[in-house]
Amino acid sequence: MKIFFGGGLNQRIIVSLDFPAAASAADLVRKLGPAASFYKVGLQLLTAAGPSFVRELVDAGKRVFLDLKLFEIPSSVAAAVAATGELGVSLVTVHASAGSAVLEAAVASAAHFPGLKVLALTVITSMDDEALREVGVVSTVPEQVLRLALLAQAAGCHGVVASPLEARLLRNTLPQEMLIVTPGIQPLEFAKGDHARFTTAAQVIEAGATHVVVGRPISRALNPAISFAALCAELDG
Ligand code: C5P
Secondary structure (H helix, E strand, O other), X not given: OOOOOOOOHHHHEEEEOOOOOHHHHHHXXXXXXXXXXXXXEOHHHHHHHOHHHHHHHHHOOOEEEEEEEEOOOHHHHHHHXXXXXXXXXXXXXXXXXXXXXXXXXXXXXXXXXXXXXEEEEOOOOOOOHHHHHHOOOOOOHHHHHHHHHHHHHHOOOOEEEOOHHHHHHHHHHOOOOOEEEEOOOEOHHHXXXXXXXXXXXXXXXXXXXXXXXXXXXXXXOOOHHHHHHHHHHHHHO
């Protein structure tokens, strides 16, 4: 089953601009051309290039996922979310583990910007059960992801970020209108024969993710435009 959230398949692929400077990020945007319309800017590029690069992307007609991973007191989070709204950003992330007061403050702030949605980050993909225990969480990763996703839903968040492995569980639990954004995508050629892990873009979308975040499989490809087109074709198939 394919669920569409406006636009074509290419709108469901968010290209991650993990670069140390604006010039290299802009080079990838130029190489991908009009086919790619949705980009993620993370902490590295934002810190290196500043918000003017985000504004340039927006002015060029691109949608921007600003992956701020906010974890602060509610008033600071609300102010930062408002700043992303002023920039014309489409998606911004807040750590769900910051709690419902923070999530609600983010959602209330985003409500002033019709184009802005708040994504709650569940558990960062580098954490396993042991890493959760280290910070006092006795649940397993899937249990914690589910708990935080439900907290995000109750707080009015527009979507969640989770690993490919939790996409199906979340789609079966969350309302259809909630976005499920999934990083950690494997290129098709590396994933052949590894059907158990469900980490190709097509598998993750089939499992219920609304968007996939893809970085190196495109940015490090010999020809990023061809890799992007192949990814669109993979989803179309
Ligand atoms: O691995 P790739 O280059 O496609 O990563 C793109 C983005 O997805 C990174 O910026 C990172 O934020 C996120 N990511 C993640 N967990 C992974 C791999 C990537 O959250 N296992």
